[in-house]
Amino acid sequence: MTLHSEIFEQPERLKNLLTAQRKTVAAVAAEIERRRPAYVFLAARGTSDNAGRYANYLWGARNGLPLALATPSLFTFYQSPPRLQGALVVGVSQSGQSPDIVSVLDEGRKQGALTLAITNAPASPLARAADLVLDIQAGEEKAVAATKTYTTELMAIAMLSAALHNDRTAWRELERVPGWVRQVLKHDAPIAQMVERFRYIEQCVVLGRGFNYATAFEWALKLKELTYVVAEPYSSADFQHGPIAMVAGGFPVMAVAPQGRVFESMLGMLQRLRNEHNAELVVISDDRGALSLAQSPISLPAGIPEWLTPIASIVAGQLFAYHLTRAKGYDTEKPRSIGKVTETH
């Protein structure tokens, strides 16, 4: 299966990206530092928008850069684009073809803002519209559901953070990512077993917080695209203010809860869900306590620094979505209703 083999390509692609683009990333970081943008204005759709959610937390927490997620329809429908002077305008797109993302970069450039494309297609319209280009070098993605382009987008975003930070520890940590992803891939067979229990779910929520807010969104998106389950992503903070009311006995909750700053908050939520709401839990974590709360635990390798956990965690989510698609009898290669290029006008 193409999707399965692309999931398994990830360690190699991440490793190559780290080596091949390191100099380009340093040059991009130098140019950003020279221009000192007040904030980042980032445009993306679908899976790439989830990579933008990671940038939102990562560049905010580690590089002090506030990030506004663009609303592309402001550019395509309302034709009254916001003032972008002083912004770093970033477009993230696997194909580099989405006209609405290209239009955001065009506008940024017209207004004199610095523009950056993060894309798998360095000759695409998006790349041509940008001052700076980061090529995620994922190789052609043939499966309709994006996997390796998501993790390489995260890697490019993480590399840029390390370069802006000029942080040698961060670079050493980045070099360990392909190995951590390889370890997660070892759960392939156990996850194929685990999903049997979920053959008949029709809905679930997916929780994550901080850096893994992005992971919750991306895991939920894979579930929706491939398994047609109504999977709603939440930060645990937003979830407890209202939506938790949906959770009654047996309601399936997927959670991404590795150790780190937001872990205690996630753990409290998981305890509450299990003990008070009788929820059915699938938990991705490197903490025994969190894993022990789950009927279906998926363990992460020990020692991943929190900022890099999203790259390893989502690989478990991808495997879960892939195997659940098969368990439900759907086609992993031809999901209903979606195409590869998001040509929203």
Added chain:
Amino acid sequence: MTLHSEIFEQPERLKNLLTAQRKTVAAVAAEIERRRPAYVFLAARGTSDNAGRYANYLWGARNGLPLALATPSLFTFYQSPPRLQGALVVGVSQSGQSPDIVSVLDEGRKQGALTLAITNAPASPLARAADLVLDIQAGEEKAVAATKTYTTELMAIAMLSAALHNDRTAWRELERVPGWVRQVLKHDAPIAQMVERFRYIEQCVVLGRGFNYATAFEWALKLKELTYVVAEPYSSADFQHGPIAMVAGGFPVMAVAPQGRVFESMLGMLQRLRNEHNAELVVISDDRGALSLAQSPISLPAGIPEWLTPIASIVAGQLFAYHLTRAKGYDTEKPRSIGKVTETH
């Protein structure tokens, strides 16, 4: 019922707000113009976060102000707040008590940014932390589910847009809002009938785009809080890239589709949902074509300018959620698991 009577209070509250706060809004706008912020950094949770989504489109499309929705956990967990120089930092909170929203304003002030609180509690910690305060004057909100504080937050945001624009047409349009809301409230009895059909739904999606992206989120939130239905909000653009795959025959889709710039795009989506996916549609619109696609149409008064449709549309959504709660046999006054003040740490 308190919730029902608070929904019906809205025309009066909106009218009073428009008169009582007009001078304050003008003064706030003058101070913002004097400081010329590069962008807006807005922090909110739950219903107020949906008001922030409205500000995102409105201030972007009509005032050229890019807006970043804050991720409060950057401030509370990672303790490495982004640089906020040059930003207008806005906190939106009914109670003004949420510590994480207050901490964003504190940080903005510490960094020398201009700060604005939009709140129903002008003596609250949030208001005390802000340079500028807009009091939404909704009166005490006793129901757990927020309704009148949402529409008055939208109104305060819309008034500030008109003041920044120095636009007399806009002010005349604002004055008509209470009347439009009153007309929507006339659908109370028909909506009480309409919801019977949905007694047993467990999941749905809610679609909106542009200014009404906020309406989709808020309608979905009311459904989740009150009826425990898994209601997922989407922009129609994001929905067609993947999640539409979930929609099979009879799947309920709620849509907010008034006339305006994004209408053709919403209409195309509704046609596709009805004709290709056999979806079950509830549509709020002022367009006959869009309404005729729906098994359950809810008509808006004619002539509302697009930028103000969210204030009228959500009132229909509130009535729908209220009556569905009763049809499902749940308590509209005591929803499970939520409190009034969102004290996330």
